[in-house]
Amino acid sequence: MNWLDGLRAKILFDEPLSRRTTLRVGPRARLWVEPDSLSDLSALLKKAKSRHKDYLVIGCGSKLLIKKKAVALAIHLNSFDFKQCRIEQDELIAGAGLSLPHLLKTAYDNGLGGLEFLSGIPASLGGAIMLNAGVSWPARVEIGELVRELKVIDKSGVSKTLDKKSLRFGYRHSNLKGYIIVSARLKLLRGRKKDIKLKMKEFLDYRRRTQELSYASAGCAFKNPEGVSSGRLIDLCGLKGRSVGGAAISLKHANFIVNTGKASSSDILALMDLAKEEVKKRFGIALEPEIRII
Ligand SMILES: Cc1cc2nc3c(=O)[nH]c(=O)nc-3n(C[C@H](O)[C@H](O)[C@H](O)COP(=O)(O)OP(=O)(O)OC[C@H]3O[C@@H](n4cnc5c(N)ncnc54)[C@H](O)[C@@H]3O)c2cc1C
Numbered sequence: 001m002n003w004l005d006g007l008r009a010k011i012l013f014d015e016p017l018s019r020r021t022t023l024r025v026g027p028r029a030r031l032w033v034e035p036d037s038l039s040d041l042s043a044l045l046k047k048a049k050s051r052h053k054d055y056l057v058i059g060c061g062s063k064l065l066i067k068k069k070a071v072a073l074a075i076h077l078n079s080f081d082f083k084q085c086r087i088e089q090d091e092l093i094a095g096a097g098l099s100l101p102h103l104l105k106t107a108y109d110n111g112l113g114g115l116e117f118l119s120g121i122p123a124s125l126g127g128a129i130m131l132n133a134g135v136s137w138p139a140r141v142e143i144g145e146l147v148r149e150l151k152v153i154d155k156s157g158v159s160k161t162l163d164k165k166s167l168r169f170g171y172r173h174s175n176l177k178g179y180i181i182v183s184a185r186l187k188l189l190r191g192r193k194k195d196i197k198l199k200m201k202e203f204l205d206y207r208r209r210t211q212e213l214s215y216a217s218a219g220c221a222f223k224n225p226e227g228v229s230s231g232r233l234i235d236l237c238g239l240k241g242r243s244v245g246g247a248a249i250s251l252k253h254a255n256f257i258v259n260t261g262k263a264s265s266s267d268i269l270a271l272m273d274l275a276k277e278e279v280k281k282r283f284g285i286a287l288e289p290e291i292r293i294i
Pocket residue numbers: 022056057058059060061062063064077096097120121122123124125126127128129130131132133134135179180181182212213217218219220292
């Protein structure tokens with residue numbers, strides 16, 4: 001008898017995580033589980049806890065590099081219950097499994113602005129909140145500023161609501177470790193649809209001009225140290241175009257490490273180590289990974 005018997009969920013065995021991460025690398029998940037509802041997620045976490053099974057939550061996999069040989073249990077919020085979205089005046093309440101493009105479209109359709117800076121980020125709402133996704137152009141702005149309330153569930157399968165006062169967001173960081181984000185209430189701004197559309201276009205155009213979008217990546221590999229861009233430091237070390245196996249440092253944006261086709265997790269890690277070493281040697285600055293290395 002399987003320990004997941006009775007759970008309402010989509011379950012896949014030996015799922016290649018290279019299909020589930022934007023870097024297109026990774027081992028297999030022995031179990032890939034998409035629970036049907038919050039109560040099924042809770043039941044899954046309770047079962048996993050009683051069997052001492054560790055799990056990894058995967059959203060759109062756009063910030064993940066998995067170096068482990070295998071993942072025992074991957075949890076993905078992909079069912080209808082985790083992708084719902086509704087508007088209450090100028091607030092948007094959405095499931096954590098919703099993709100940012102869908103979220104932005106709903107906000108736009110309802111004349112709500114404030115999310116435009118997230119245009120072009122290939123994330124789920126849950127992953128974006130966990131890592132406080134944002135941009136630093138033309139000024140620093142992050143999704144955490146918009147969060148009014150979160151519904152989360154802990155490792156024991158107990159759900160609770162966290163209000164704004166208990167949330168702490170920093171640069172690509174939140175105090176939500178140990179929780180799975182289930183849904184969020186975001187405070188937006190009423191605006192004219194044509195202005196919202198124009199803003200979204202400006203952010204997308206900037207992204208297309210400056211970022212490497214032709215190859216698989218996880219966005220910026222390193223956080224920017226105070227007052228300086230990691231891409232600039234890596235570029236000044238002459239590393240643009242440098243490759244290890246199938247991984248390369250983008251010629252367009254030196255903080256993007258790309259999979260040119262057949263990279264492995266270790267090729268990408270080797271390039272990250274090289275960039276860290278060279279930047280440390282030349283500038284005395286220790287780069288901190290932005291990519292979540294598991
Ligand atoms: C081309 C490209 C451009 C990008 N541009 C930007 C950018 O401009 N700004 C920016 O901030 N990021 C950017 N990113 C990175 C990425 O999209 C963000 O970091 C995003 O927040 C990751 O969301 P995800 O759903 O893909 O999370 P994943 O990569 O799946 O997971 C990231 C982390 O969040 C956790 N997690 C995911 N979902 C949940 C949940 N529901 N509850 C709890 N934990 C969860 C995971 O366990 C993991 O630790 C870019 C990526 C790419 C590929």
